[in-house]
Amino acid sequence: MLGAGYVGLVTGACFAELGHEVVIRDVLPERIEQLRAGEVPIYEPGLDEVLERNGDRLRFTLDVHEAVDGADFLFIAVGTPPTYSGDADLSAVWSVVDELPPELPGQPLVVMKSTVPVGTGEHVRARLDARGLTGVGYVSNPEFLAEGSAVADFMSPDRIVVGSFASEDADRVVELYKGVETEIVRTDVASAELVKLAANAFLSTRISFINEIANVCELVGADVVDVAHGVGLDRRLGPHFLRAGVGFGGSCFPKDITALKQLAGNSGYPFLLLQAVWEVNELQKRRVVAKLQKHLGSLRGRTVALLGLAFKPNTDDMREAPSRVIAYRLLAEGAEVRAWDPIARPDDLHGVELSDSVVDAVRGADAAVIVTEWPELRELATPEVREAMAQPLIVDGRNMLDPVATRAAGFLYEGIGRPRHASPAEPPARDRDRELSR
């Protein structure tokens, strides 16, 4: 496994769980030291147990020769972040390919796990051939791991996609997954590469779609939670990825939309729908500011508590997290921003004060914004929180609280796309009085 990042670690650990011998190689010495010491460098539920249980089948190394020596499969699981132009940065893929020793006995297969533009397989094939590694096969086997459920996603996937130039190469990869019950999708390499990008682009499209429906709900007096429920019961549509909120983030969706948009554009086709999906998501994060202004007027000098920083619960990952945009927008409006997250501890959120508890974050605050649906926030509408806040305004950016119960508990409540449950812009007298005494 070349790459001990999120995908490489989870995939390597799970292959060991299936009974295979796995050597995981990374270029970061501190990462390999940590792993050798039994520490797990990322937060992923269940991963530590899988690593521990399979310790005798797993090795960690900095040395590419040690990793590939005698290997039947050479999985590439390195990062492919977007560059300034929006194209995927494949430099880590090329360094791995170029580092492979010139002689690889035993006819190993190179298997691409990283998300790459369509056409990468052809290029890797050509580079392997140019290096004299003509006997080394190539297979595209994209990952569909969602953070927080990655181990389960590997063990019980919706499908395994295997794209190959030669069917016997695909057979070998399929055999490797013995023990995992699911549908196998065999394709050519380009189609496998596109399945990954298209799946993530479609999921993102569903989210931006329901967020736009939520915005319409706010204008016409409908409730997006009920609308999504009614829509999702149509078996042709299904209930998934229809939760309206403050937008999507993470290491995959924004990157993969950009990559697909760029890929289409470079090939001469402007992918207009994805441009809209992106734009809607950018606006969605920013709409929180207007919701706060509706109640508080100018945000200058106001204190806002952001509850949740990770791009979704059960991870400490803040890559492309909506919390980043919301935090900096609020700072730009002159607000003081406090933040709480149970595990994300960013050191690059400049100007934002990190709090150790929800109550500390909301103490004296003019508003609390739920940015990530951490389970502990279900109990947010308590007397303790209401008393601690300067004004009991909750903007529920994930529609996780019950609007009626929250208002009954003495809070002003704003959800996303739930106007029937929106609070009047005028705060109740008690809060006006408090405000006058500020």
Ligand code: UDX
């Ligand atoms: C995603 C894909 O699910 C996975 O298959 C792929 O391999 C990598 O990208 P991940 O980024 O870990 O996984 O998280 P996911 O659970 O899919 O959520 C992505 C973002 O969408 C989060 O910010 C989440 O809050 C948001 N989201 C999701 C919504 O806003 N509404 C929804 O209904 C669902």
